[in-house]
Amino acid sequence: MSDSIYKSGLRDLAYNQTEGDGPGVVFLGGFRSDKEGTKAIFLEDWARRRRRAFLRFDYSGHGQSSGDFLDGSIGDWYEDAVAIIEAMTEGPQVLVGSSMGGWISLLVARDRPDLVRGLVTIAAAPDFTEDGMWAEFDADQKAEMERLGRVELPSDYSEGPYVITRHLIEEGRKRLVLRDPLLLPIPTRFLQGTADPDVELSVAHRLLEHATGGDIRLTLVKGADHRFSDPDCLALIAAAVDDVTARGAGASA
Template sequence: MTRFLLHERRRLAYDRIEGEGPGVVFLGGFRSDKEGTKALHLEQWAQDSGRAFLRFDYSGHGESSGDFLDGTIGDWAEDAAAIVNALADGPQILVGSSMGGWISLLLARRMPDRIAGLVTIAAAPDFTEDGYWAEFDEGQKAVLEAEGQIALPSDYSDEPYVITKRLIEDGRRNLVLRDPLPLPFPVRFLQGTEDEAVSVSTALRLLEHADGPDMRLTLVKGADHRFSDSSCLALMRQVVEEV
């Protein structure tokens, strides 16, 4: 049953299952929500296994309050930290999908003592800078500067992605691939080779940049950004159990 956490005038929607620890927290992607295939699959696994589990919507996403266009990486990382601090007991296993991978890395930097392990799926660290901004031409950058936002076509929705100047500027304050990134707990990165949103080179860059005693990258041939067919879901479940 969906409940709500009030945090700094934000009403954050979440679903929680009580169970044994370490608990698992699912962090969704850009414009995604807590009702996605991977989140629901892990919730069913948690129910069957007696494990604590938590999924939630960032502000401006799903059932949470707020306008998506007002949100930034820093805001959504703050949402995630508030959810973990208020609702999760003890160290947690974070499972971050796409942008949720970036958010989970920010939490790892902010609160490493609360993390028992980390699993990312098509992690997209620094995508506002290395993806959107780096690929904008001069005309698009001029539109963003003049209008404060720009609409881009989406491969995953009929509606365009609207990228705001505030999102880009805030992203620069939350980059994780420019400074040391210690991950002192078990880490598993999962990446599909046919992912058109996050490249294999991004996964390799993250693996090379991060520092930790138990870190592995698994490439799945043919898997796309959704990473949601039966074999991908089984692999995700396997590595969550492993860490």
């Protein structure tokens, strides 16, 4: 299936969409990842077999979408998500957010609850620019950020380093979800591997304790890493989507 392009203001967002019944499912990827990842493709195939509407897309500066990654921020990518969900889907959707996509899906659920029927996060990384980057920078890195406006970090997921900009850090402080009340009045499932080197278990527990809502669960998978992409983990993601869909139908009946 070839990419389609949605023009969101000055940004061109690449996406793939599967027609089907609702509520639709929208996959939100992670930091520097794209819509061609294992989980996104698995869910697309799963949705097609179920005749379920499905959407995967690239944030600006990611994958096939326009823009320079280094110019982007959490707010930009949140706005991309809202814009494409509003334009390309009908009715409240089930959001599946992976890593940074978990943070963005939480922002959408908090600030645009009209768009969300249910929520599944995978190794969610809320507030990671503040708690997982800035808080862990040493004095030399903070001085480098002040001097150059950027810091380079090693990456296990790409050939080159992660370049972290001052804009990313400072804009991220406007989008934090673990400091103020986080009401999730929808069926919500947090999925987390115990062997994740990028998102510690304490983050998942903190998110569970912080969020409020009547149907929120955290599932831990012993030995699963940040990719959360082996066959058992993928099956668990699909089961979680089914679960929040069914419970959302019951809540709205």
